Amino acid sequence: MAETHGPLCVLDENCPLRQVFDLVGDRWSSSVLFVIGHDVKRYSDLQRQIPGVSKKMLTQTLRNLERYGLVQRKVYAVVPPRTEYRLTPLGKSILKPISTLASWAVKNQKDLRAITMRKVVP
Amino acid sequence: MAETHGPLCVLDENCPLRQVFDLVGDRWSSSVLFVIGHDVKRYSDLQRQIPGVSKKMLTQTLRNLERYGLVQRKVYAVVPPRTEYRLTPLGKSILKPISTLASWAVKNQKDLRAITMRKVVP
DNA sequence: CGGTATCCTAAAAGATACTG
DNA sequence: CAGTATCTTTTAGGATACCG
Numbered sequence: 001m002a003e004t005h006g007p008l009c010v011l012d013e014n015c016p017l018r019q020v021f022d023l024v025g026d027r028w029s030s031s032v033l034f035v036i037g038h039d040v041k042r043y044s045d046l047q048r049q050i051p052g053v054s055k056k057m058l059t060q061t062l063r064n065l066e067r068y069g070l071v072q073r074k075v076y077a078v079v080p081p082r083t084e085y086r087l088t089p090l091g092k093s094i095l096k097p098i099s100t101l102a103s104w105a106v107k108n109q110k111d112l113r114a115i116t117m118r119k120v121v122p
Numbered sequence: 123m124a125e126t127h128g129p130l131c132v133l134d135e136n137c138p139l140r141q142v143f144d145l146v147g148d149r150w151s152s153s154v155l156f157v158i159g160h161d162v163k164r165y166s167d168l169q170r171q172i173p174g175v176s177k178k179m180l181t182q183t184l185r186n187l188e189r190y191g192l193v194q195r196k197v198y199a200v201v202p203p204r205t206e207y208r209l210t211p212l213g214k215s216i217l218k219p220i221s222t223l224a225s226w227a228v229k230n231q232k233d234l235r236a237i238t239m240r241k242v243v244p
Numbered sequence: 245c246g247g248t249a250t251c252c253t254a255a256a257a258g259a260t261a262c263t264g
Numbered sequence: 265c266a267g268t269a270t271c272t273t274t275t276a277g278g279a280t281a282c283c284g
Contacts, residue, residue: 011153012173016227019234024223025147027277031133043246052134054278059247069235080245081284090233097226104219105142111212112141113191149257165266176258181267202265203264 020094023068028053028061030098033070033091040086070094142216145190150175150183152220155192155213162208192216 011018023029028050035041035049047058062085065071070091076082087095105112133140145151150172157163157171169180184207187193192213198204209217227234 011156016231016234017152017224020223020227021146021152023147024143025145030139030143034133047246050133055247056279057277060277067235069233075246078245079284081247083246090230093230094226097223100222101142101146101219102139104216105138108212108215109138111191112138113189169266177267178259179257182257197266201264203267205266 019068023070023094024098024101026061026064028057029065032058032061032065033087033095033098036071036085036087036091037095038087038092040084043083043085046085065091145192145216146220146223148183148186150179151187154180154183154187155209155216155220158193158207158209158213159217160209160214162206165205165207168207187213 031050031053032046035046041049043058043062046062047053047055050058053061062071062073066073069088072086072088072091074084074086076084133143153172153175154168157168163171165180165184168184169175169177172180175183184193184195188195191210194208194210194213196206196208198206
């Protein structure tokens with residue numbers, strides 16, 4: 001019964017933990033954050049550097065990250081169009097906590113004897 | 123073009139980062155890990171302490187966490203049946219990286235001006 | 245170049261009922 | 265108590281075509 005680390009929150013919709021879990025767990029968000037890093041990237045850069053992402057998913061992910069205030073989008077009114085993406089200070093600040101998780105994953109790689117995760121629905 | 127923090131991996135299916143992102147991003151996994159914590163919990167404890175989870179989802183999540191080697195399941199052959207869940211050492215070890223992420227979320231709560239995340243499909 | 249719009253399928257989750 | 269089984273609904277995501 002003893003809560004050894006505190007409940008923090010109920011993990012419901014509006015809980016900041018749920019938001020960051022959704023963010024990190026999103027198929028493309030972390031890739032996008034990683035790839036942008038401290039650089040400035042164009043839409044086509046991202047498409048090229050993130051193998052497997054479709055335009056639809058890339059756009060959707062970028063819009064969400066923008067809403068979250070993690071990514072800044074800058075459009076230049078030229079032809080052909082040019083759009084730049086960079087991380088906001090908030091966006092850069094999340095790179096560290098994500099790295100912590102990443103280090104854990106790499107360190108325990110061999111213990112994660114998982115197949116694909118993603119739902120073993122019988 | 124400069125990769126300022128290293129590519130780590132391509133974030134494909136077999137990448138440990140993807141696995142841990144899937145894990146943490148999974149709707150119920152982190153809740154279950156948090157709630158079990160350093161304690162021993164029964165199935166019904168978990169159901170009660172995680173509001174909104176269905177039997178189906180709870181069972182599925184627990185099975186996945188077991189496969190991952192993060193949770194240990196112990197069944198007692200009694201009537202009525204009794205099943206205990208606890209974290210493995212590996213499971214306990216992930217509590218810290220998750221807390222790092224959680225702290226970030228709490229700290230930047232007011233900046234995360236997100237609505238629901240989860241797909242703004244136009 | 246940097247996107248939208250539309251259609252379509254596959255997977256995930258909810259509800260309900262049943263069981264050793 | 266601790267689950268399965270089955271069915272239905274919802275959602276995510278892929279393919280393709282088109283646009284300023």
